[in-house]
Amino acid sequence: xxxxxxxxxxxxxxxxxxxxxxxxxxxxxxxxxxxxxxxxxxxxxxxxxxxxxxxxxxxxxxxxxxxxxxxxxxxxxxxxxxxxxxxxxxxxxxxxxxxxxxxxxxxxxxxxxxxxxxxxxxxxxxxxxxxxxxxxxxxxxxxxxxxxxxxxxxxxxxxxxxxxxxxxxxxxxxxxxxxxxxxxxxxxxxxxxxxxxxxxxxxxxxxxxxxxxxxxxxxxxxxxxxxxxxxxxxxxxxxxxxxxxxxxxxxxxxxxxxxxxxxxxxxxxxxxxxxxxxxxxxx
Ligand SMILES: Nc1nc2c(ncn2[C@@H]2O[C@H](COP(=O)(O)OP(=O)(O)OP(=O)(O)O)[C@@H](O)[C@H]2O)c(=O)[nH]1
Ligand SMILES: [Mg+2]
Numbered sequence: 001x002x003x004x005x006x007x008x009x010x011x012x013x014x015x016x017x018x019x020x021x022x023x024x025x026x027x028x029x030x031x032x033x034x035x036x037x038x039x040x041x042x043x044x045x046x047x048x049x050x051x052x053x054x055x056x057x058x059x060x061x062x063x064x065x066x067x068x069x070x071x072x073x074x075x076x077x078x079x080x081x082x083x084x085x086x087x088x089x090x091x092x093x094x095x096x097x098x099x100x101x102x103x104x105x106x107x108x109x110x111x112x113x114x115x116x117x118x119x120x121x122x123x124x125x126x127x128x129x130x131x132x133x134x135x136x137x138x139x140x141x142x143x144x145x146x147x148x149x150x151x152x153x154x155x156x157x158x159x160x161x162x163x164x165x166x167x168x169x170x171x172x173x174x175x176x177x178x179x180x181x182x183x184x185x186x187x188x189x190x191x192x193x194x195x196x197x198x199x200x201x202x203x204x205x206x207x208x209x210x211x212x213x214x215x216x217x218x219x220x221x222x223x224x225x226x227x228x229x230x231x232x233x234x235x236x237x238x239x240x241x242x243x244x245x246x247x248x249x250x251x252x253x254x255x256x257x258x259x260x261x262x263x264x265x266x267x268x269x270x271x272x273x274x275x276x277x278x279x280x281x282x283x
Contacts, residue, residue: 039120067272232247
């Protein structure tokens with residue numbers, strides 16, 4: 001299955017970013033700390049050539065902390081880009097990200113600094129803005145494409161911050177990247193087949209975090225031999241049955257995906273710098 005999800009407001013946002021990124025003092029690019037390269041929008045890399053940009057690895061509370069450290073070192077050493085990992089729901093962490101960004105701007109202090117928050121859907125852009133403002137200014141939610149328009153908010157420290165809708169790009173390739181984005185929750189579930197994404201998630205968890213699976217699903221007596229067995233056992237234990245008693249694999253896969261996304265299985269990173277380097281070498 002090819003995954004494609006590029007609703008109209010994303011094209012509008014692309015045009016908005018093309019016209020406005022060069023006019024702001026800095027861009028806070030909000031990545032998902034669990035998948036910092038898969039969640040990078042190539043458009044932002046292209047548009048930010050002359051604009052200060054900070055990579056914010058948000059949702060770090062859901063990511064494997066050891067892998068997050070590897071990513072910070074990767075951005076600093078290999079990519080020479082400023083990067084910081086935060087949990088955007090926590091005030092002091094959101095402020096740390098903002099201050100890190102402000103410290104890189106050289107400007108006439110008489111005027112307000114303009115900072116634009118950009119990124120793919122569901123990475124926590126609006127949440128960071130709300131945390132910084134100390135009140136709910138922007139609508140947030142655990143499904144992608146909640147924000148549909150640019151929104152400006154004036155913060156206390158002489159900063160104007162712009163929230164923007166999350167955008168993807170028309171063709172997401174390679175397959176590994178599309179499935180990683182889908183499993184993380186960046187792509188609308190309406191564009192997905194739960195079983196395929198659940199199968200992908202099962203493979204990732206069995207390979208990288210088998211012990212977390214045993215902890216979360218106490219009914220597993222040992223590590224399942226493959227993806228189908230894991231999904232089947234979840235289905236049996238959780239009563240995901242069709243008429244006649246057959247397992248409903250779609251429902252069972254959905255449980256696995258929801259547990260993965262919410263952090264119920266544990267702190268999980270989908271990718272490491274080493275894997276990305278190896279994948280680049282083989283292209
Ligand atoms: N665990 C955790 N959840 C977070 C964090 N930041 C945001 N979230 C959750 O992630 C979901 C998406 O947050 P939003 O702020 O709506 O994401 P967005 O990037 O603005 O999404 P779009 O507007 O659709 O592009 C919400 O359920 C938030 O509560 C974080 O640091 N940790
Ligand atoms: Mg938003």
